[in-house]
Amino acid sequence: MVATHYDEKDGSWRLILRPNIALSWRQTMLFLWCTAGFCFFFAGVFALLGLWLILPFAGLDVGLLAWALITTAQRAYDTEVVHVSDSRIEIDKGRRRPEHHWSFDRVWSEVILAMPGHPWYPTLLAVRSRGEQVELGKFLADDERARVAGELRRWIGPMAGLGGGMATAPEDGVARRKA
Amino acid sequence: MSTVAHAEEAHHHGPEPGLLRWVFTTNHKDIGTLYLFFSLLMFFVGGTMALIVRAELFVPGLQLVDPYFFNQMTTLHGLVMIFGAIMPGFVGLANWQVPLMLGAPDMALPRLNNWSFWILPFAFTLLLSGLFMPGGGLAGGWTMYAPLFLQTGQAFPFAIFAVHLLGMSSILGAINIISTILNMRPPSMTLMRMPLFVWTWFITAFLLLLAMPVLAGAVTMALTDQFFGTFFFSSAGGGSPIMFQHIFWFFGHPEVYIMILPAFGIASQIIPTFARKPLFGYASMVYATASIAFLSCIVYAHHMFTVGMPLAGELYFTYATMLISVPTGVKVFNWVATMWKGSMTFETPMLWAISFVILFTIGGFTGLMMAISSIDFHYHETYFIVAHFHYVLVTGAAFGIIGAVYYWIPKWTGNMYDEHLGKIHFWLSNIFVNLLYFPQHFTGLAGMPRRIPDYAVQFTEWNMGSTIGAFGFGFSQLLFLYIIITTVRGGEKAKARSWEGAYGMEWEVPSPAPYHTFATPPDVDKVRLTIS
Numbered sequence: 001m002v003a004t005h006y007d008e009k010d011g012s013w014r015l016i017l018r019p020n021i022a023l024s025w026r027q028t029m030l031f032l033w034c035t036a037g038f039c040f041f042f043a044g045v046f047a048l049l050g051l052w053l054i055l056p057f058a059g060l061d062v063g064l065l066a067w068a069l070i071t072t073a074q075r076a077y078d079t080e081v082v083h084v085s086d087s088r089i090e091i092d093k094g095r096r097r098p099e100h101h102w103s104f105d106r107v108w109s110e111v112i113l114a115m116p117g118h119p120w121y122p123t124l125l126a127v128r129s130r131g132e133q134v135e136l137g138k139f140l141a142d143d144e145r146a147r148v149a150g151e152l153r154r155w156i157g158p159m160a161g162l163g164g165g166m167a168t169a170p171e172d173g174v175a176r177r178k179a
Numbered sequence: 180m181s182t183v184a185h186a187e188e189a190h191h192h193g194p195e196p197g198l199l200r201w202v203f204t205t206n207h208k209d210i211g212t213l214y215l216f217f218s219l220l221m222f223f224v225g226g227t228m229a230l231i232v233r234a235e236l237f238v239p240g241l242q243l244v245d246p247y248f249f250n251q252m253t254t255l256h257g258l259v260m261i262f263g264a265i266m267p268g269f270v271g272l273a274n275w276q277v278p279l280m281l282g283a284p285d286m287a288l289p290r291l292n293n294w295s296f297w298i299l300p301f302a303f304t305l306l307l308s309g310l311f312m313p314g315g316g317l318a319g320g321w322t323m324y325a326p327l328f329l330q331t332g333q334a335f336p337f338a339i340f341a342v343h344l345l346g347m348s349s350i351l352g353a354i355n356i357i358s359t360i361l362n363m364r365p366p367s368m369t370l371m372r373m374p375l376f377v378w379t380w381f382i383t384a385f386l387l388l389l390a391m392p393v394l395a396g397a398v399t400m401a402l403t404d405q406f407f408g409t410f411f412f413s414s415a416g417g418g419s420p421i422m423f424q425h426i427f428w429f430f431g432h433p434e435v436y437i438m439i440l441p442a443f444g445i446a447s448q449i450i451p452t453f454a455r456k457p458l459f460g461y462a463s464m465v466y467a468t469a470s471i472a473f474l475s476c477i478v479y480a481h482h483m484f485t486v487g488m489p490l491a492g493e494l495y496f497t498y499a500t501m502l503i504s505v506p507t508g509v510k511v512f513n514w515v516a517t518m519w520k521g522s523m524t525f526e527t528p529m530l531w532a533i534s535f536v537i538l539f540t541i542g543g544f545t546g547l548m549m550a551i552s553s554i555d556f557h558y559h560e561t562y563f564i565v566a567h568f569h570y571v572l573v574t575g576a577a578f579g580i581i582g583a584v585y586y587w588i589p590k591w592t593g594n595m596y597d598e599h600l601g602k603i604h605f606w607l608s609n610i611f612v613n614l615l616y617f618p619q620h621f622t623g624l625a626g627m628p629r630r631i632p633d634y635a636v637q638f639t640e641w642n643m644g645s646t647i648g649a650f651g652f653g654f655s656q657l658l659f660l661y662i663i664i665t666t667v668r669g670g671e672k673a674k675a676r677s678w679e680g681a682y683g684m685e686w687e688v689p690s691p692a693p694y695h696t697f698a699t700p701p702d703v704d705k706v707r708l709t710i711s
Contacts, residue, residue, distance in 0.1 A: 020365060020366050020700050021362050022362055022363065022364035022365075022368070023361045023362055024363060027361075028362075030362065031227040031361065035385065038389055039388065039389060039392065041620035042389065042393070042429070042476075043392065043393075043396075046393070046396070046426060046429075049422065050398075050411070050418075050422075051396065051398045051400065051401045051422060051426055052410065053403070053411075054392055054393055054395075054396030054397075054426065055396075056217050057391075057393075057395040057396050057399070058392040058393075058394075059398075060392070061350055061388055061391065061392045062388075064350060064351070064354055065354050065357070065388060066286070068288055068291070068355065068357070068358045069357070069358055069361070069362075071286040071288065071358075072358045072362040072363075073362060075362070080510075115303075116547075119234045120696075122697070122699040123340060123700045133223060139699070139700075140699060140700075141366075141699045141701070142699055143702065145699075177669065
């Protein structure tokens with residue numbers, strides 16, 4: 001998923017990239033509670049009949065399921081933020097909070113969209129500046145990466161610097177809202 | 180720092196060279212392959228045990244093995260086939276196919292996936308090592324009924340630990356499949372667009388989560404009865420041996436559906452492909468599968484009609500069990516309706532799928548007979564039961580797996596199997612499997628008890644037929660092994676869409692499927708998911 005934010009105060013753009021996760025957090029919790037309810041209901045009935053040793057195994061079972069679902073659902077919080085201001089490009093990556101940060105000179109940066117050697121491999125999107133490269137949107141689909149590359153190329157690179165101001169509205173097809 | 184360089188490496192990353200690839204792999208295709216080969220190995224191990232049983236039963240009297248060893252063979256044959264052959268076979272298929280059919284890059288928890296496979300060889304080493312211990316291996320039947328089960332020799336704690344490991348492997352696999360299906364679907368792959376095989380596995384995984392802790396609890400209580408002075412299943416201390424049967428079958432009946440639901444999914448993939456028609460009643464198939472799973476949890480006591488239960492209980496379990504025939508009937512009619520007026524061709528996978536539908540239905544009908552508690556008293560503990568569950572589990576579950584292997588092996592290996600040999604394998608298997616199991620209906624109805632090494636002379640002819648069928652069926656599977664090996668090694672190159680009528684995500688990638696597929700979410704809307 002790609003979202004674009006425009007900050008009217010300083011005229012900067014922010015691009016937010018997130019992976020697709022099929023199930024929302026609420027749906028995940030609903031599924032987990034329903035499964036836990038089933039397991040504990042039957043284990044509880046057996047416990048009432050004196051066969052209490054089923055309960056700890058049911059607990060282990062549900063605990064493992066909870067761990068697995070929460071771990072995979074956490075991936076929904078993987079976020080990449082590209083903040084393009086007048087002179088700088090700030091890139092943050094992390095889960096729930098920024099964990100890695102890069103800062104590049106906007107004029108001396110370029111956007112790379114590398115085509116793979118074979119069609120069954122994905123394309124590769126990166127921002128490069130002074131020998132340092134940061135891959136972006138690894139979790140996006142190819143066409144999403146192409147759209148993101150198109151947007152970034154409007155804002156980043158020597159031509160953007162020569163123009164003076166920021167690029168105008170991004171291409172159609174990318175989700176956006178004004179900040 | 181250059182993250183791009185790492186990404187480029189990853190894009191062209193293939194399997195690690197050497198044997199350690201198979202130990203450390205987290206790739207769903209590698210792990211699927213491991214599961215499938217393990218399942219095949221266990222199929223031959225369990226099959227050899229079955230041949231020992233059938234050889235002993237060729238004529239009345241004791242010929243080849245002593246009765247205690249005979250009991251060990253029947254017991255271990257059941258455990259090996261259920262936990263070693265059928266379940267890992269389906270998990271192998273799920274590993275290969277679920278991510279491919281969804282358009283996901285891998286399973287949601289790849290390291291856990293590796294672990295759940297590698298538990299299995301250790302578990303079976305423990306289980307089978309009992310054969311060489313003082314007192315021999317398990318001999319009380321695969322149901323492990325206490326207190327008989329407690330009379331096992333030194334193999335007893337090893338068997339308990341093995342069952343725990345097998346349960347752990349199953350639960351980890353189920354959790355991984357649920358997480359993958361819930362979280363790894365690409366955009367537009369909604370639940371009601373998922374292929375039926377994925378749906379049936381999703382519901383199966385749910386059943387596994389429900390059933391496995393009950394088995395673990397049951398065998399643990401047997402363990403504490405033996406070693407820690409508890410009396411869960413001993414009436415001497417206020418416990419109840421019948422309670423073991425209750426909790427065992429609370430696990431055991433969903434287990435039956437754990438072993439058949441994925442086969443339903445396989446038939447639902449193969450039949451539309453070779454009938455060149457979309458599956459009839461997709462939504463009803465999904466709801467029928469869910470209904471069967473739900474009902475499987477509330478009918479278990481039909482396995483124990485004869486233990487003595489209140490009339491109301493007998494009636495409830497009779498009617499509830501018969502109710503399962505409704506959603507199962509929906510499935511069978513939908514498969515038939517899919518074939519109706521289709522442009523049918525009869526390649527080997529289709530032959531197995533049709534055979535599955537017919538022979539599983541026979542097993543289903545005999546199951547319906549046993550659901551009637553009043554007449555189940557006559558069938559109980561006879562060869563009629565043996566015939567019934569082998570029609571369900573061999574011509575149902577195992578045939579489903581074999582059909583799936585023929586259907587998807589071009590995608591896995593990039594090579595087409597030898598169609599001529601595939602058909603010979605099909606016909607040999609089908610002739611011999613019916614010669615093996617169909618006569619057991621007659622001997623059972625005539626009163627031949629199961630789990631005995633000797634029998635009355637009037638059952639001789641049918642038993643001879645069964646034994647000939649067993650050896651014929653068993654040796655026919657060597658041809659299956661030969662076909663697999665030759666297909667892996669070479670053969671006519673398979674196209675991406677290996678079958679004319681095959682549609683879905685897995686047929687969009689080349690054959691053989693690249694080591695990494697769908698590294699980015701595909702656009703499902705651009706893919707034709709069904710033949711319609």
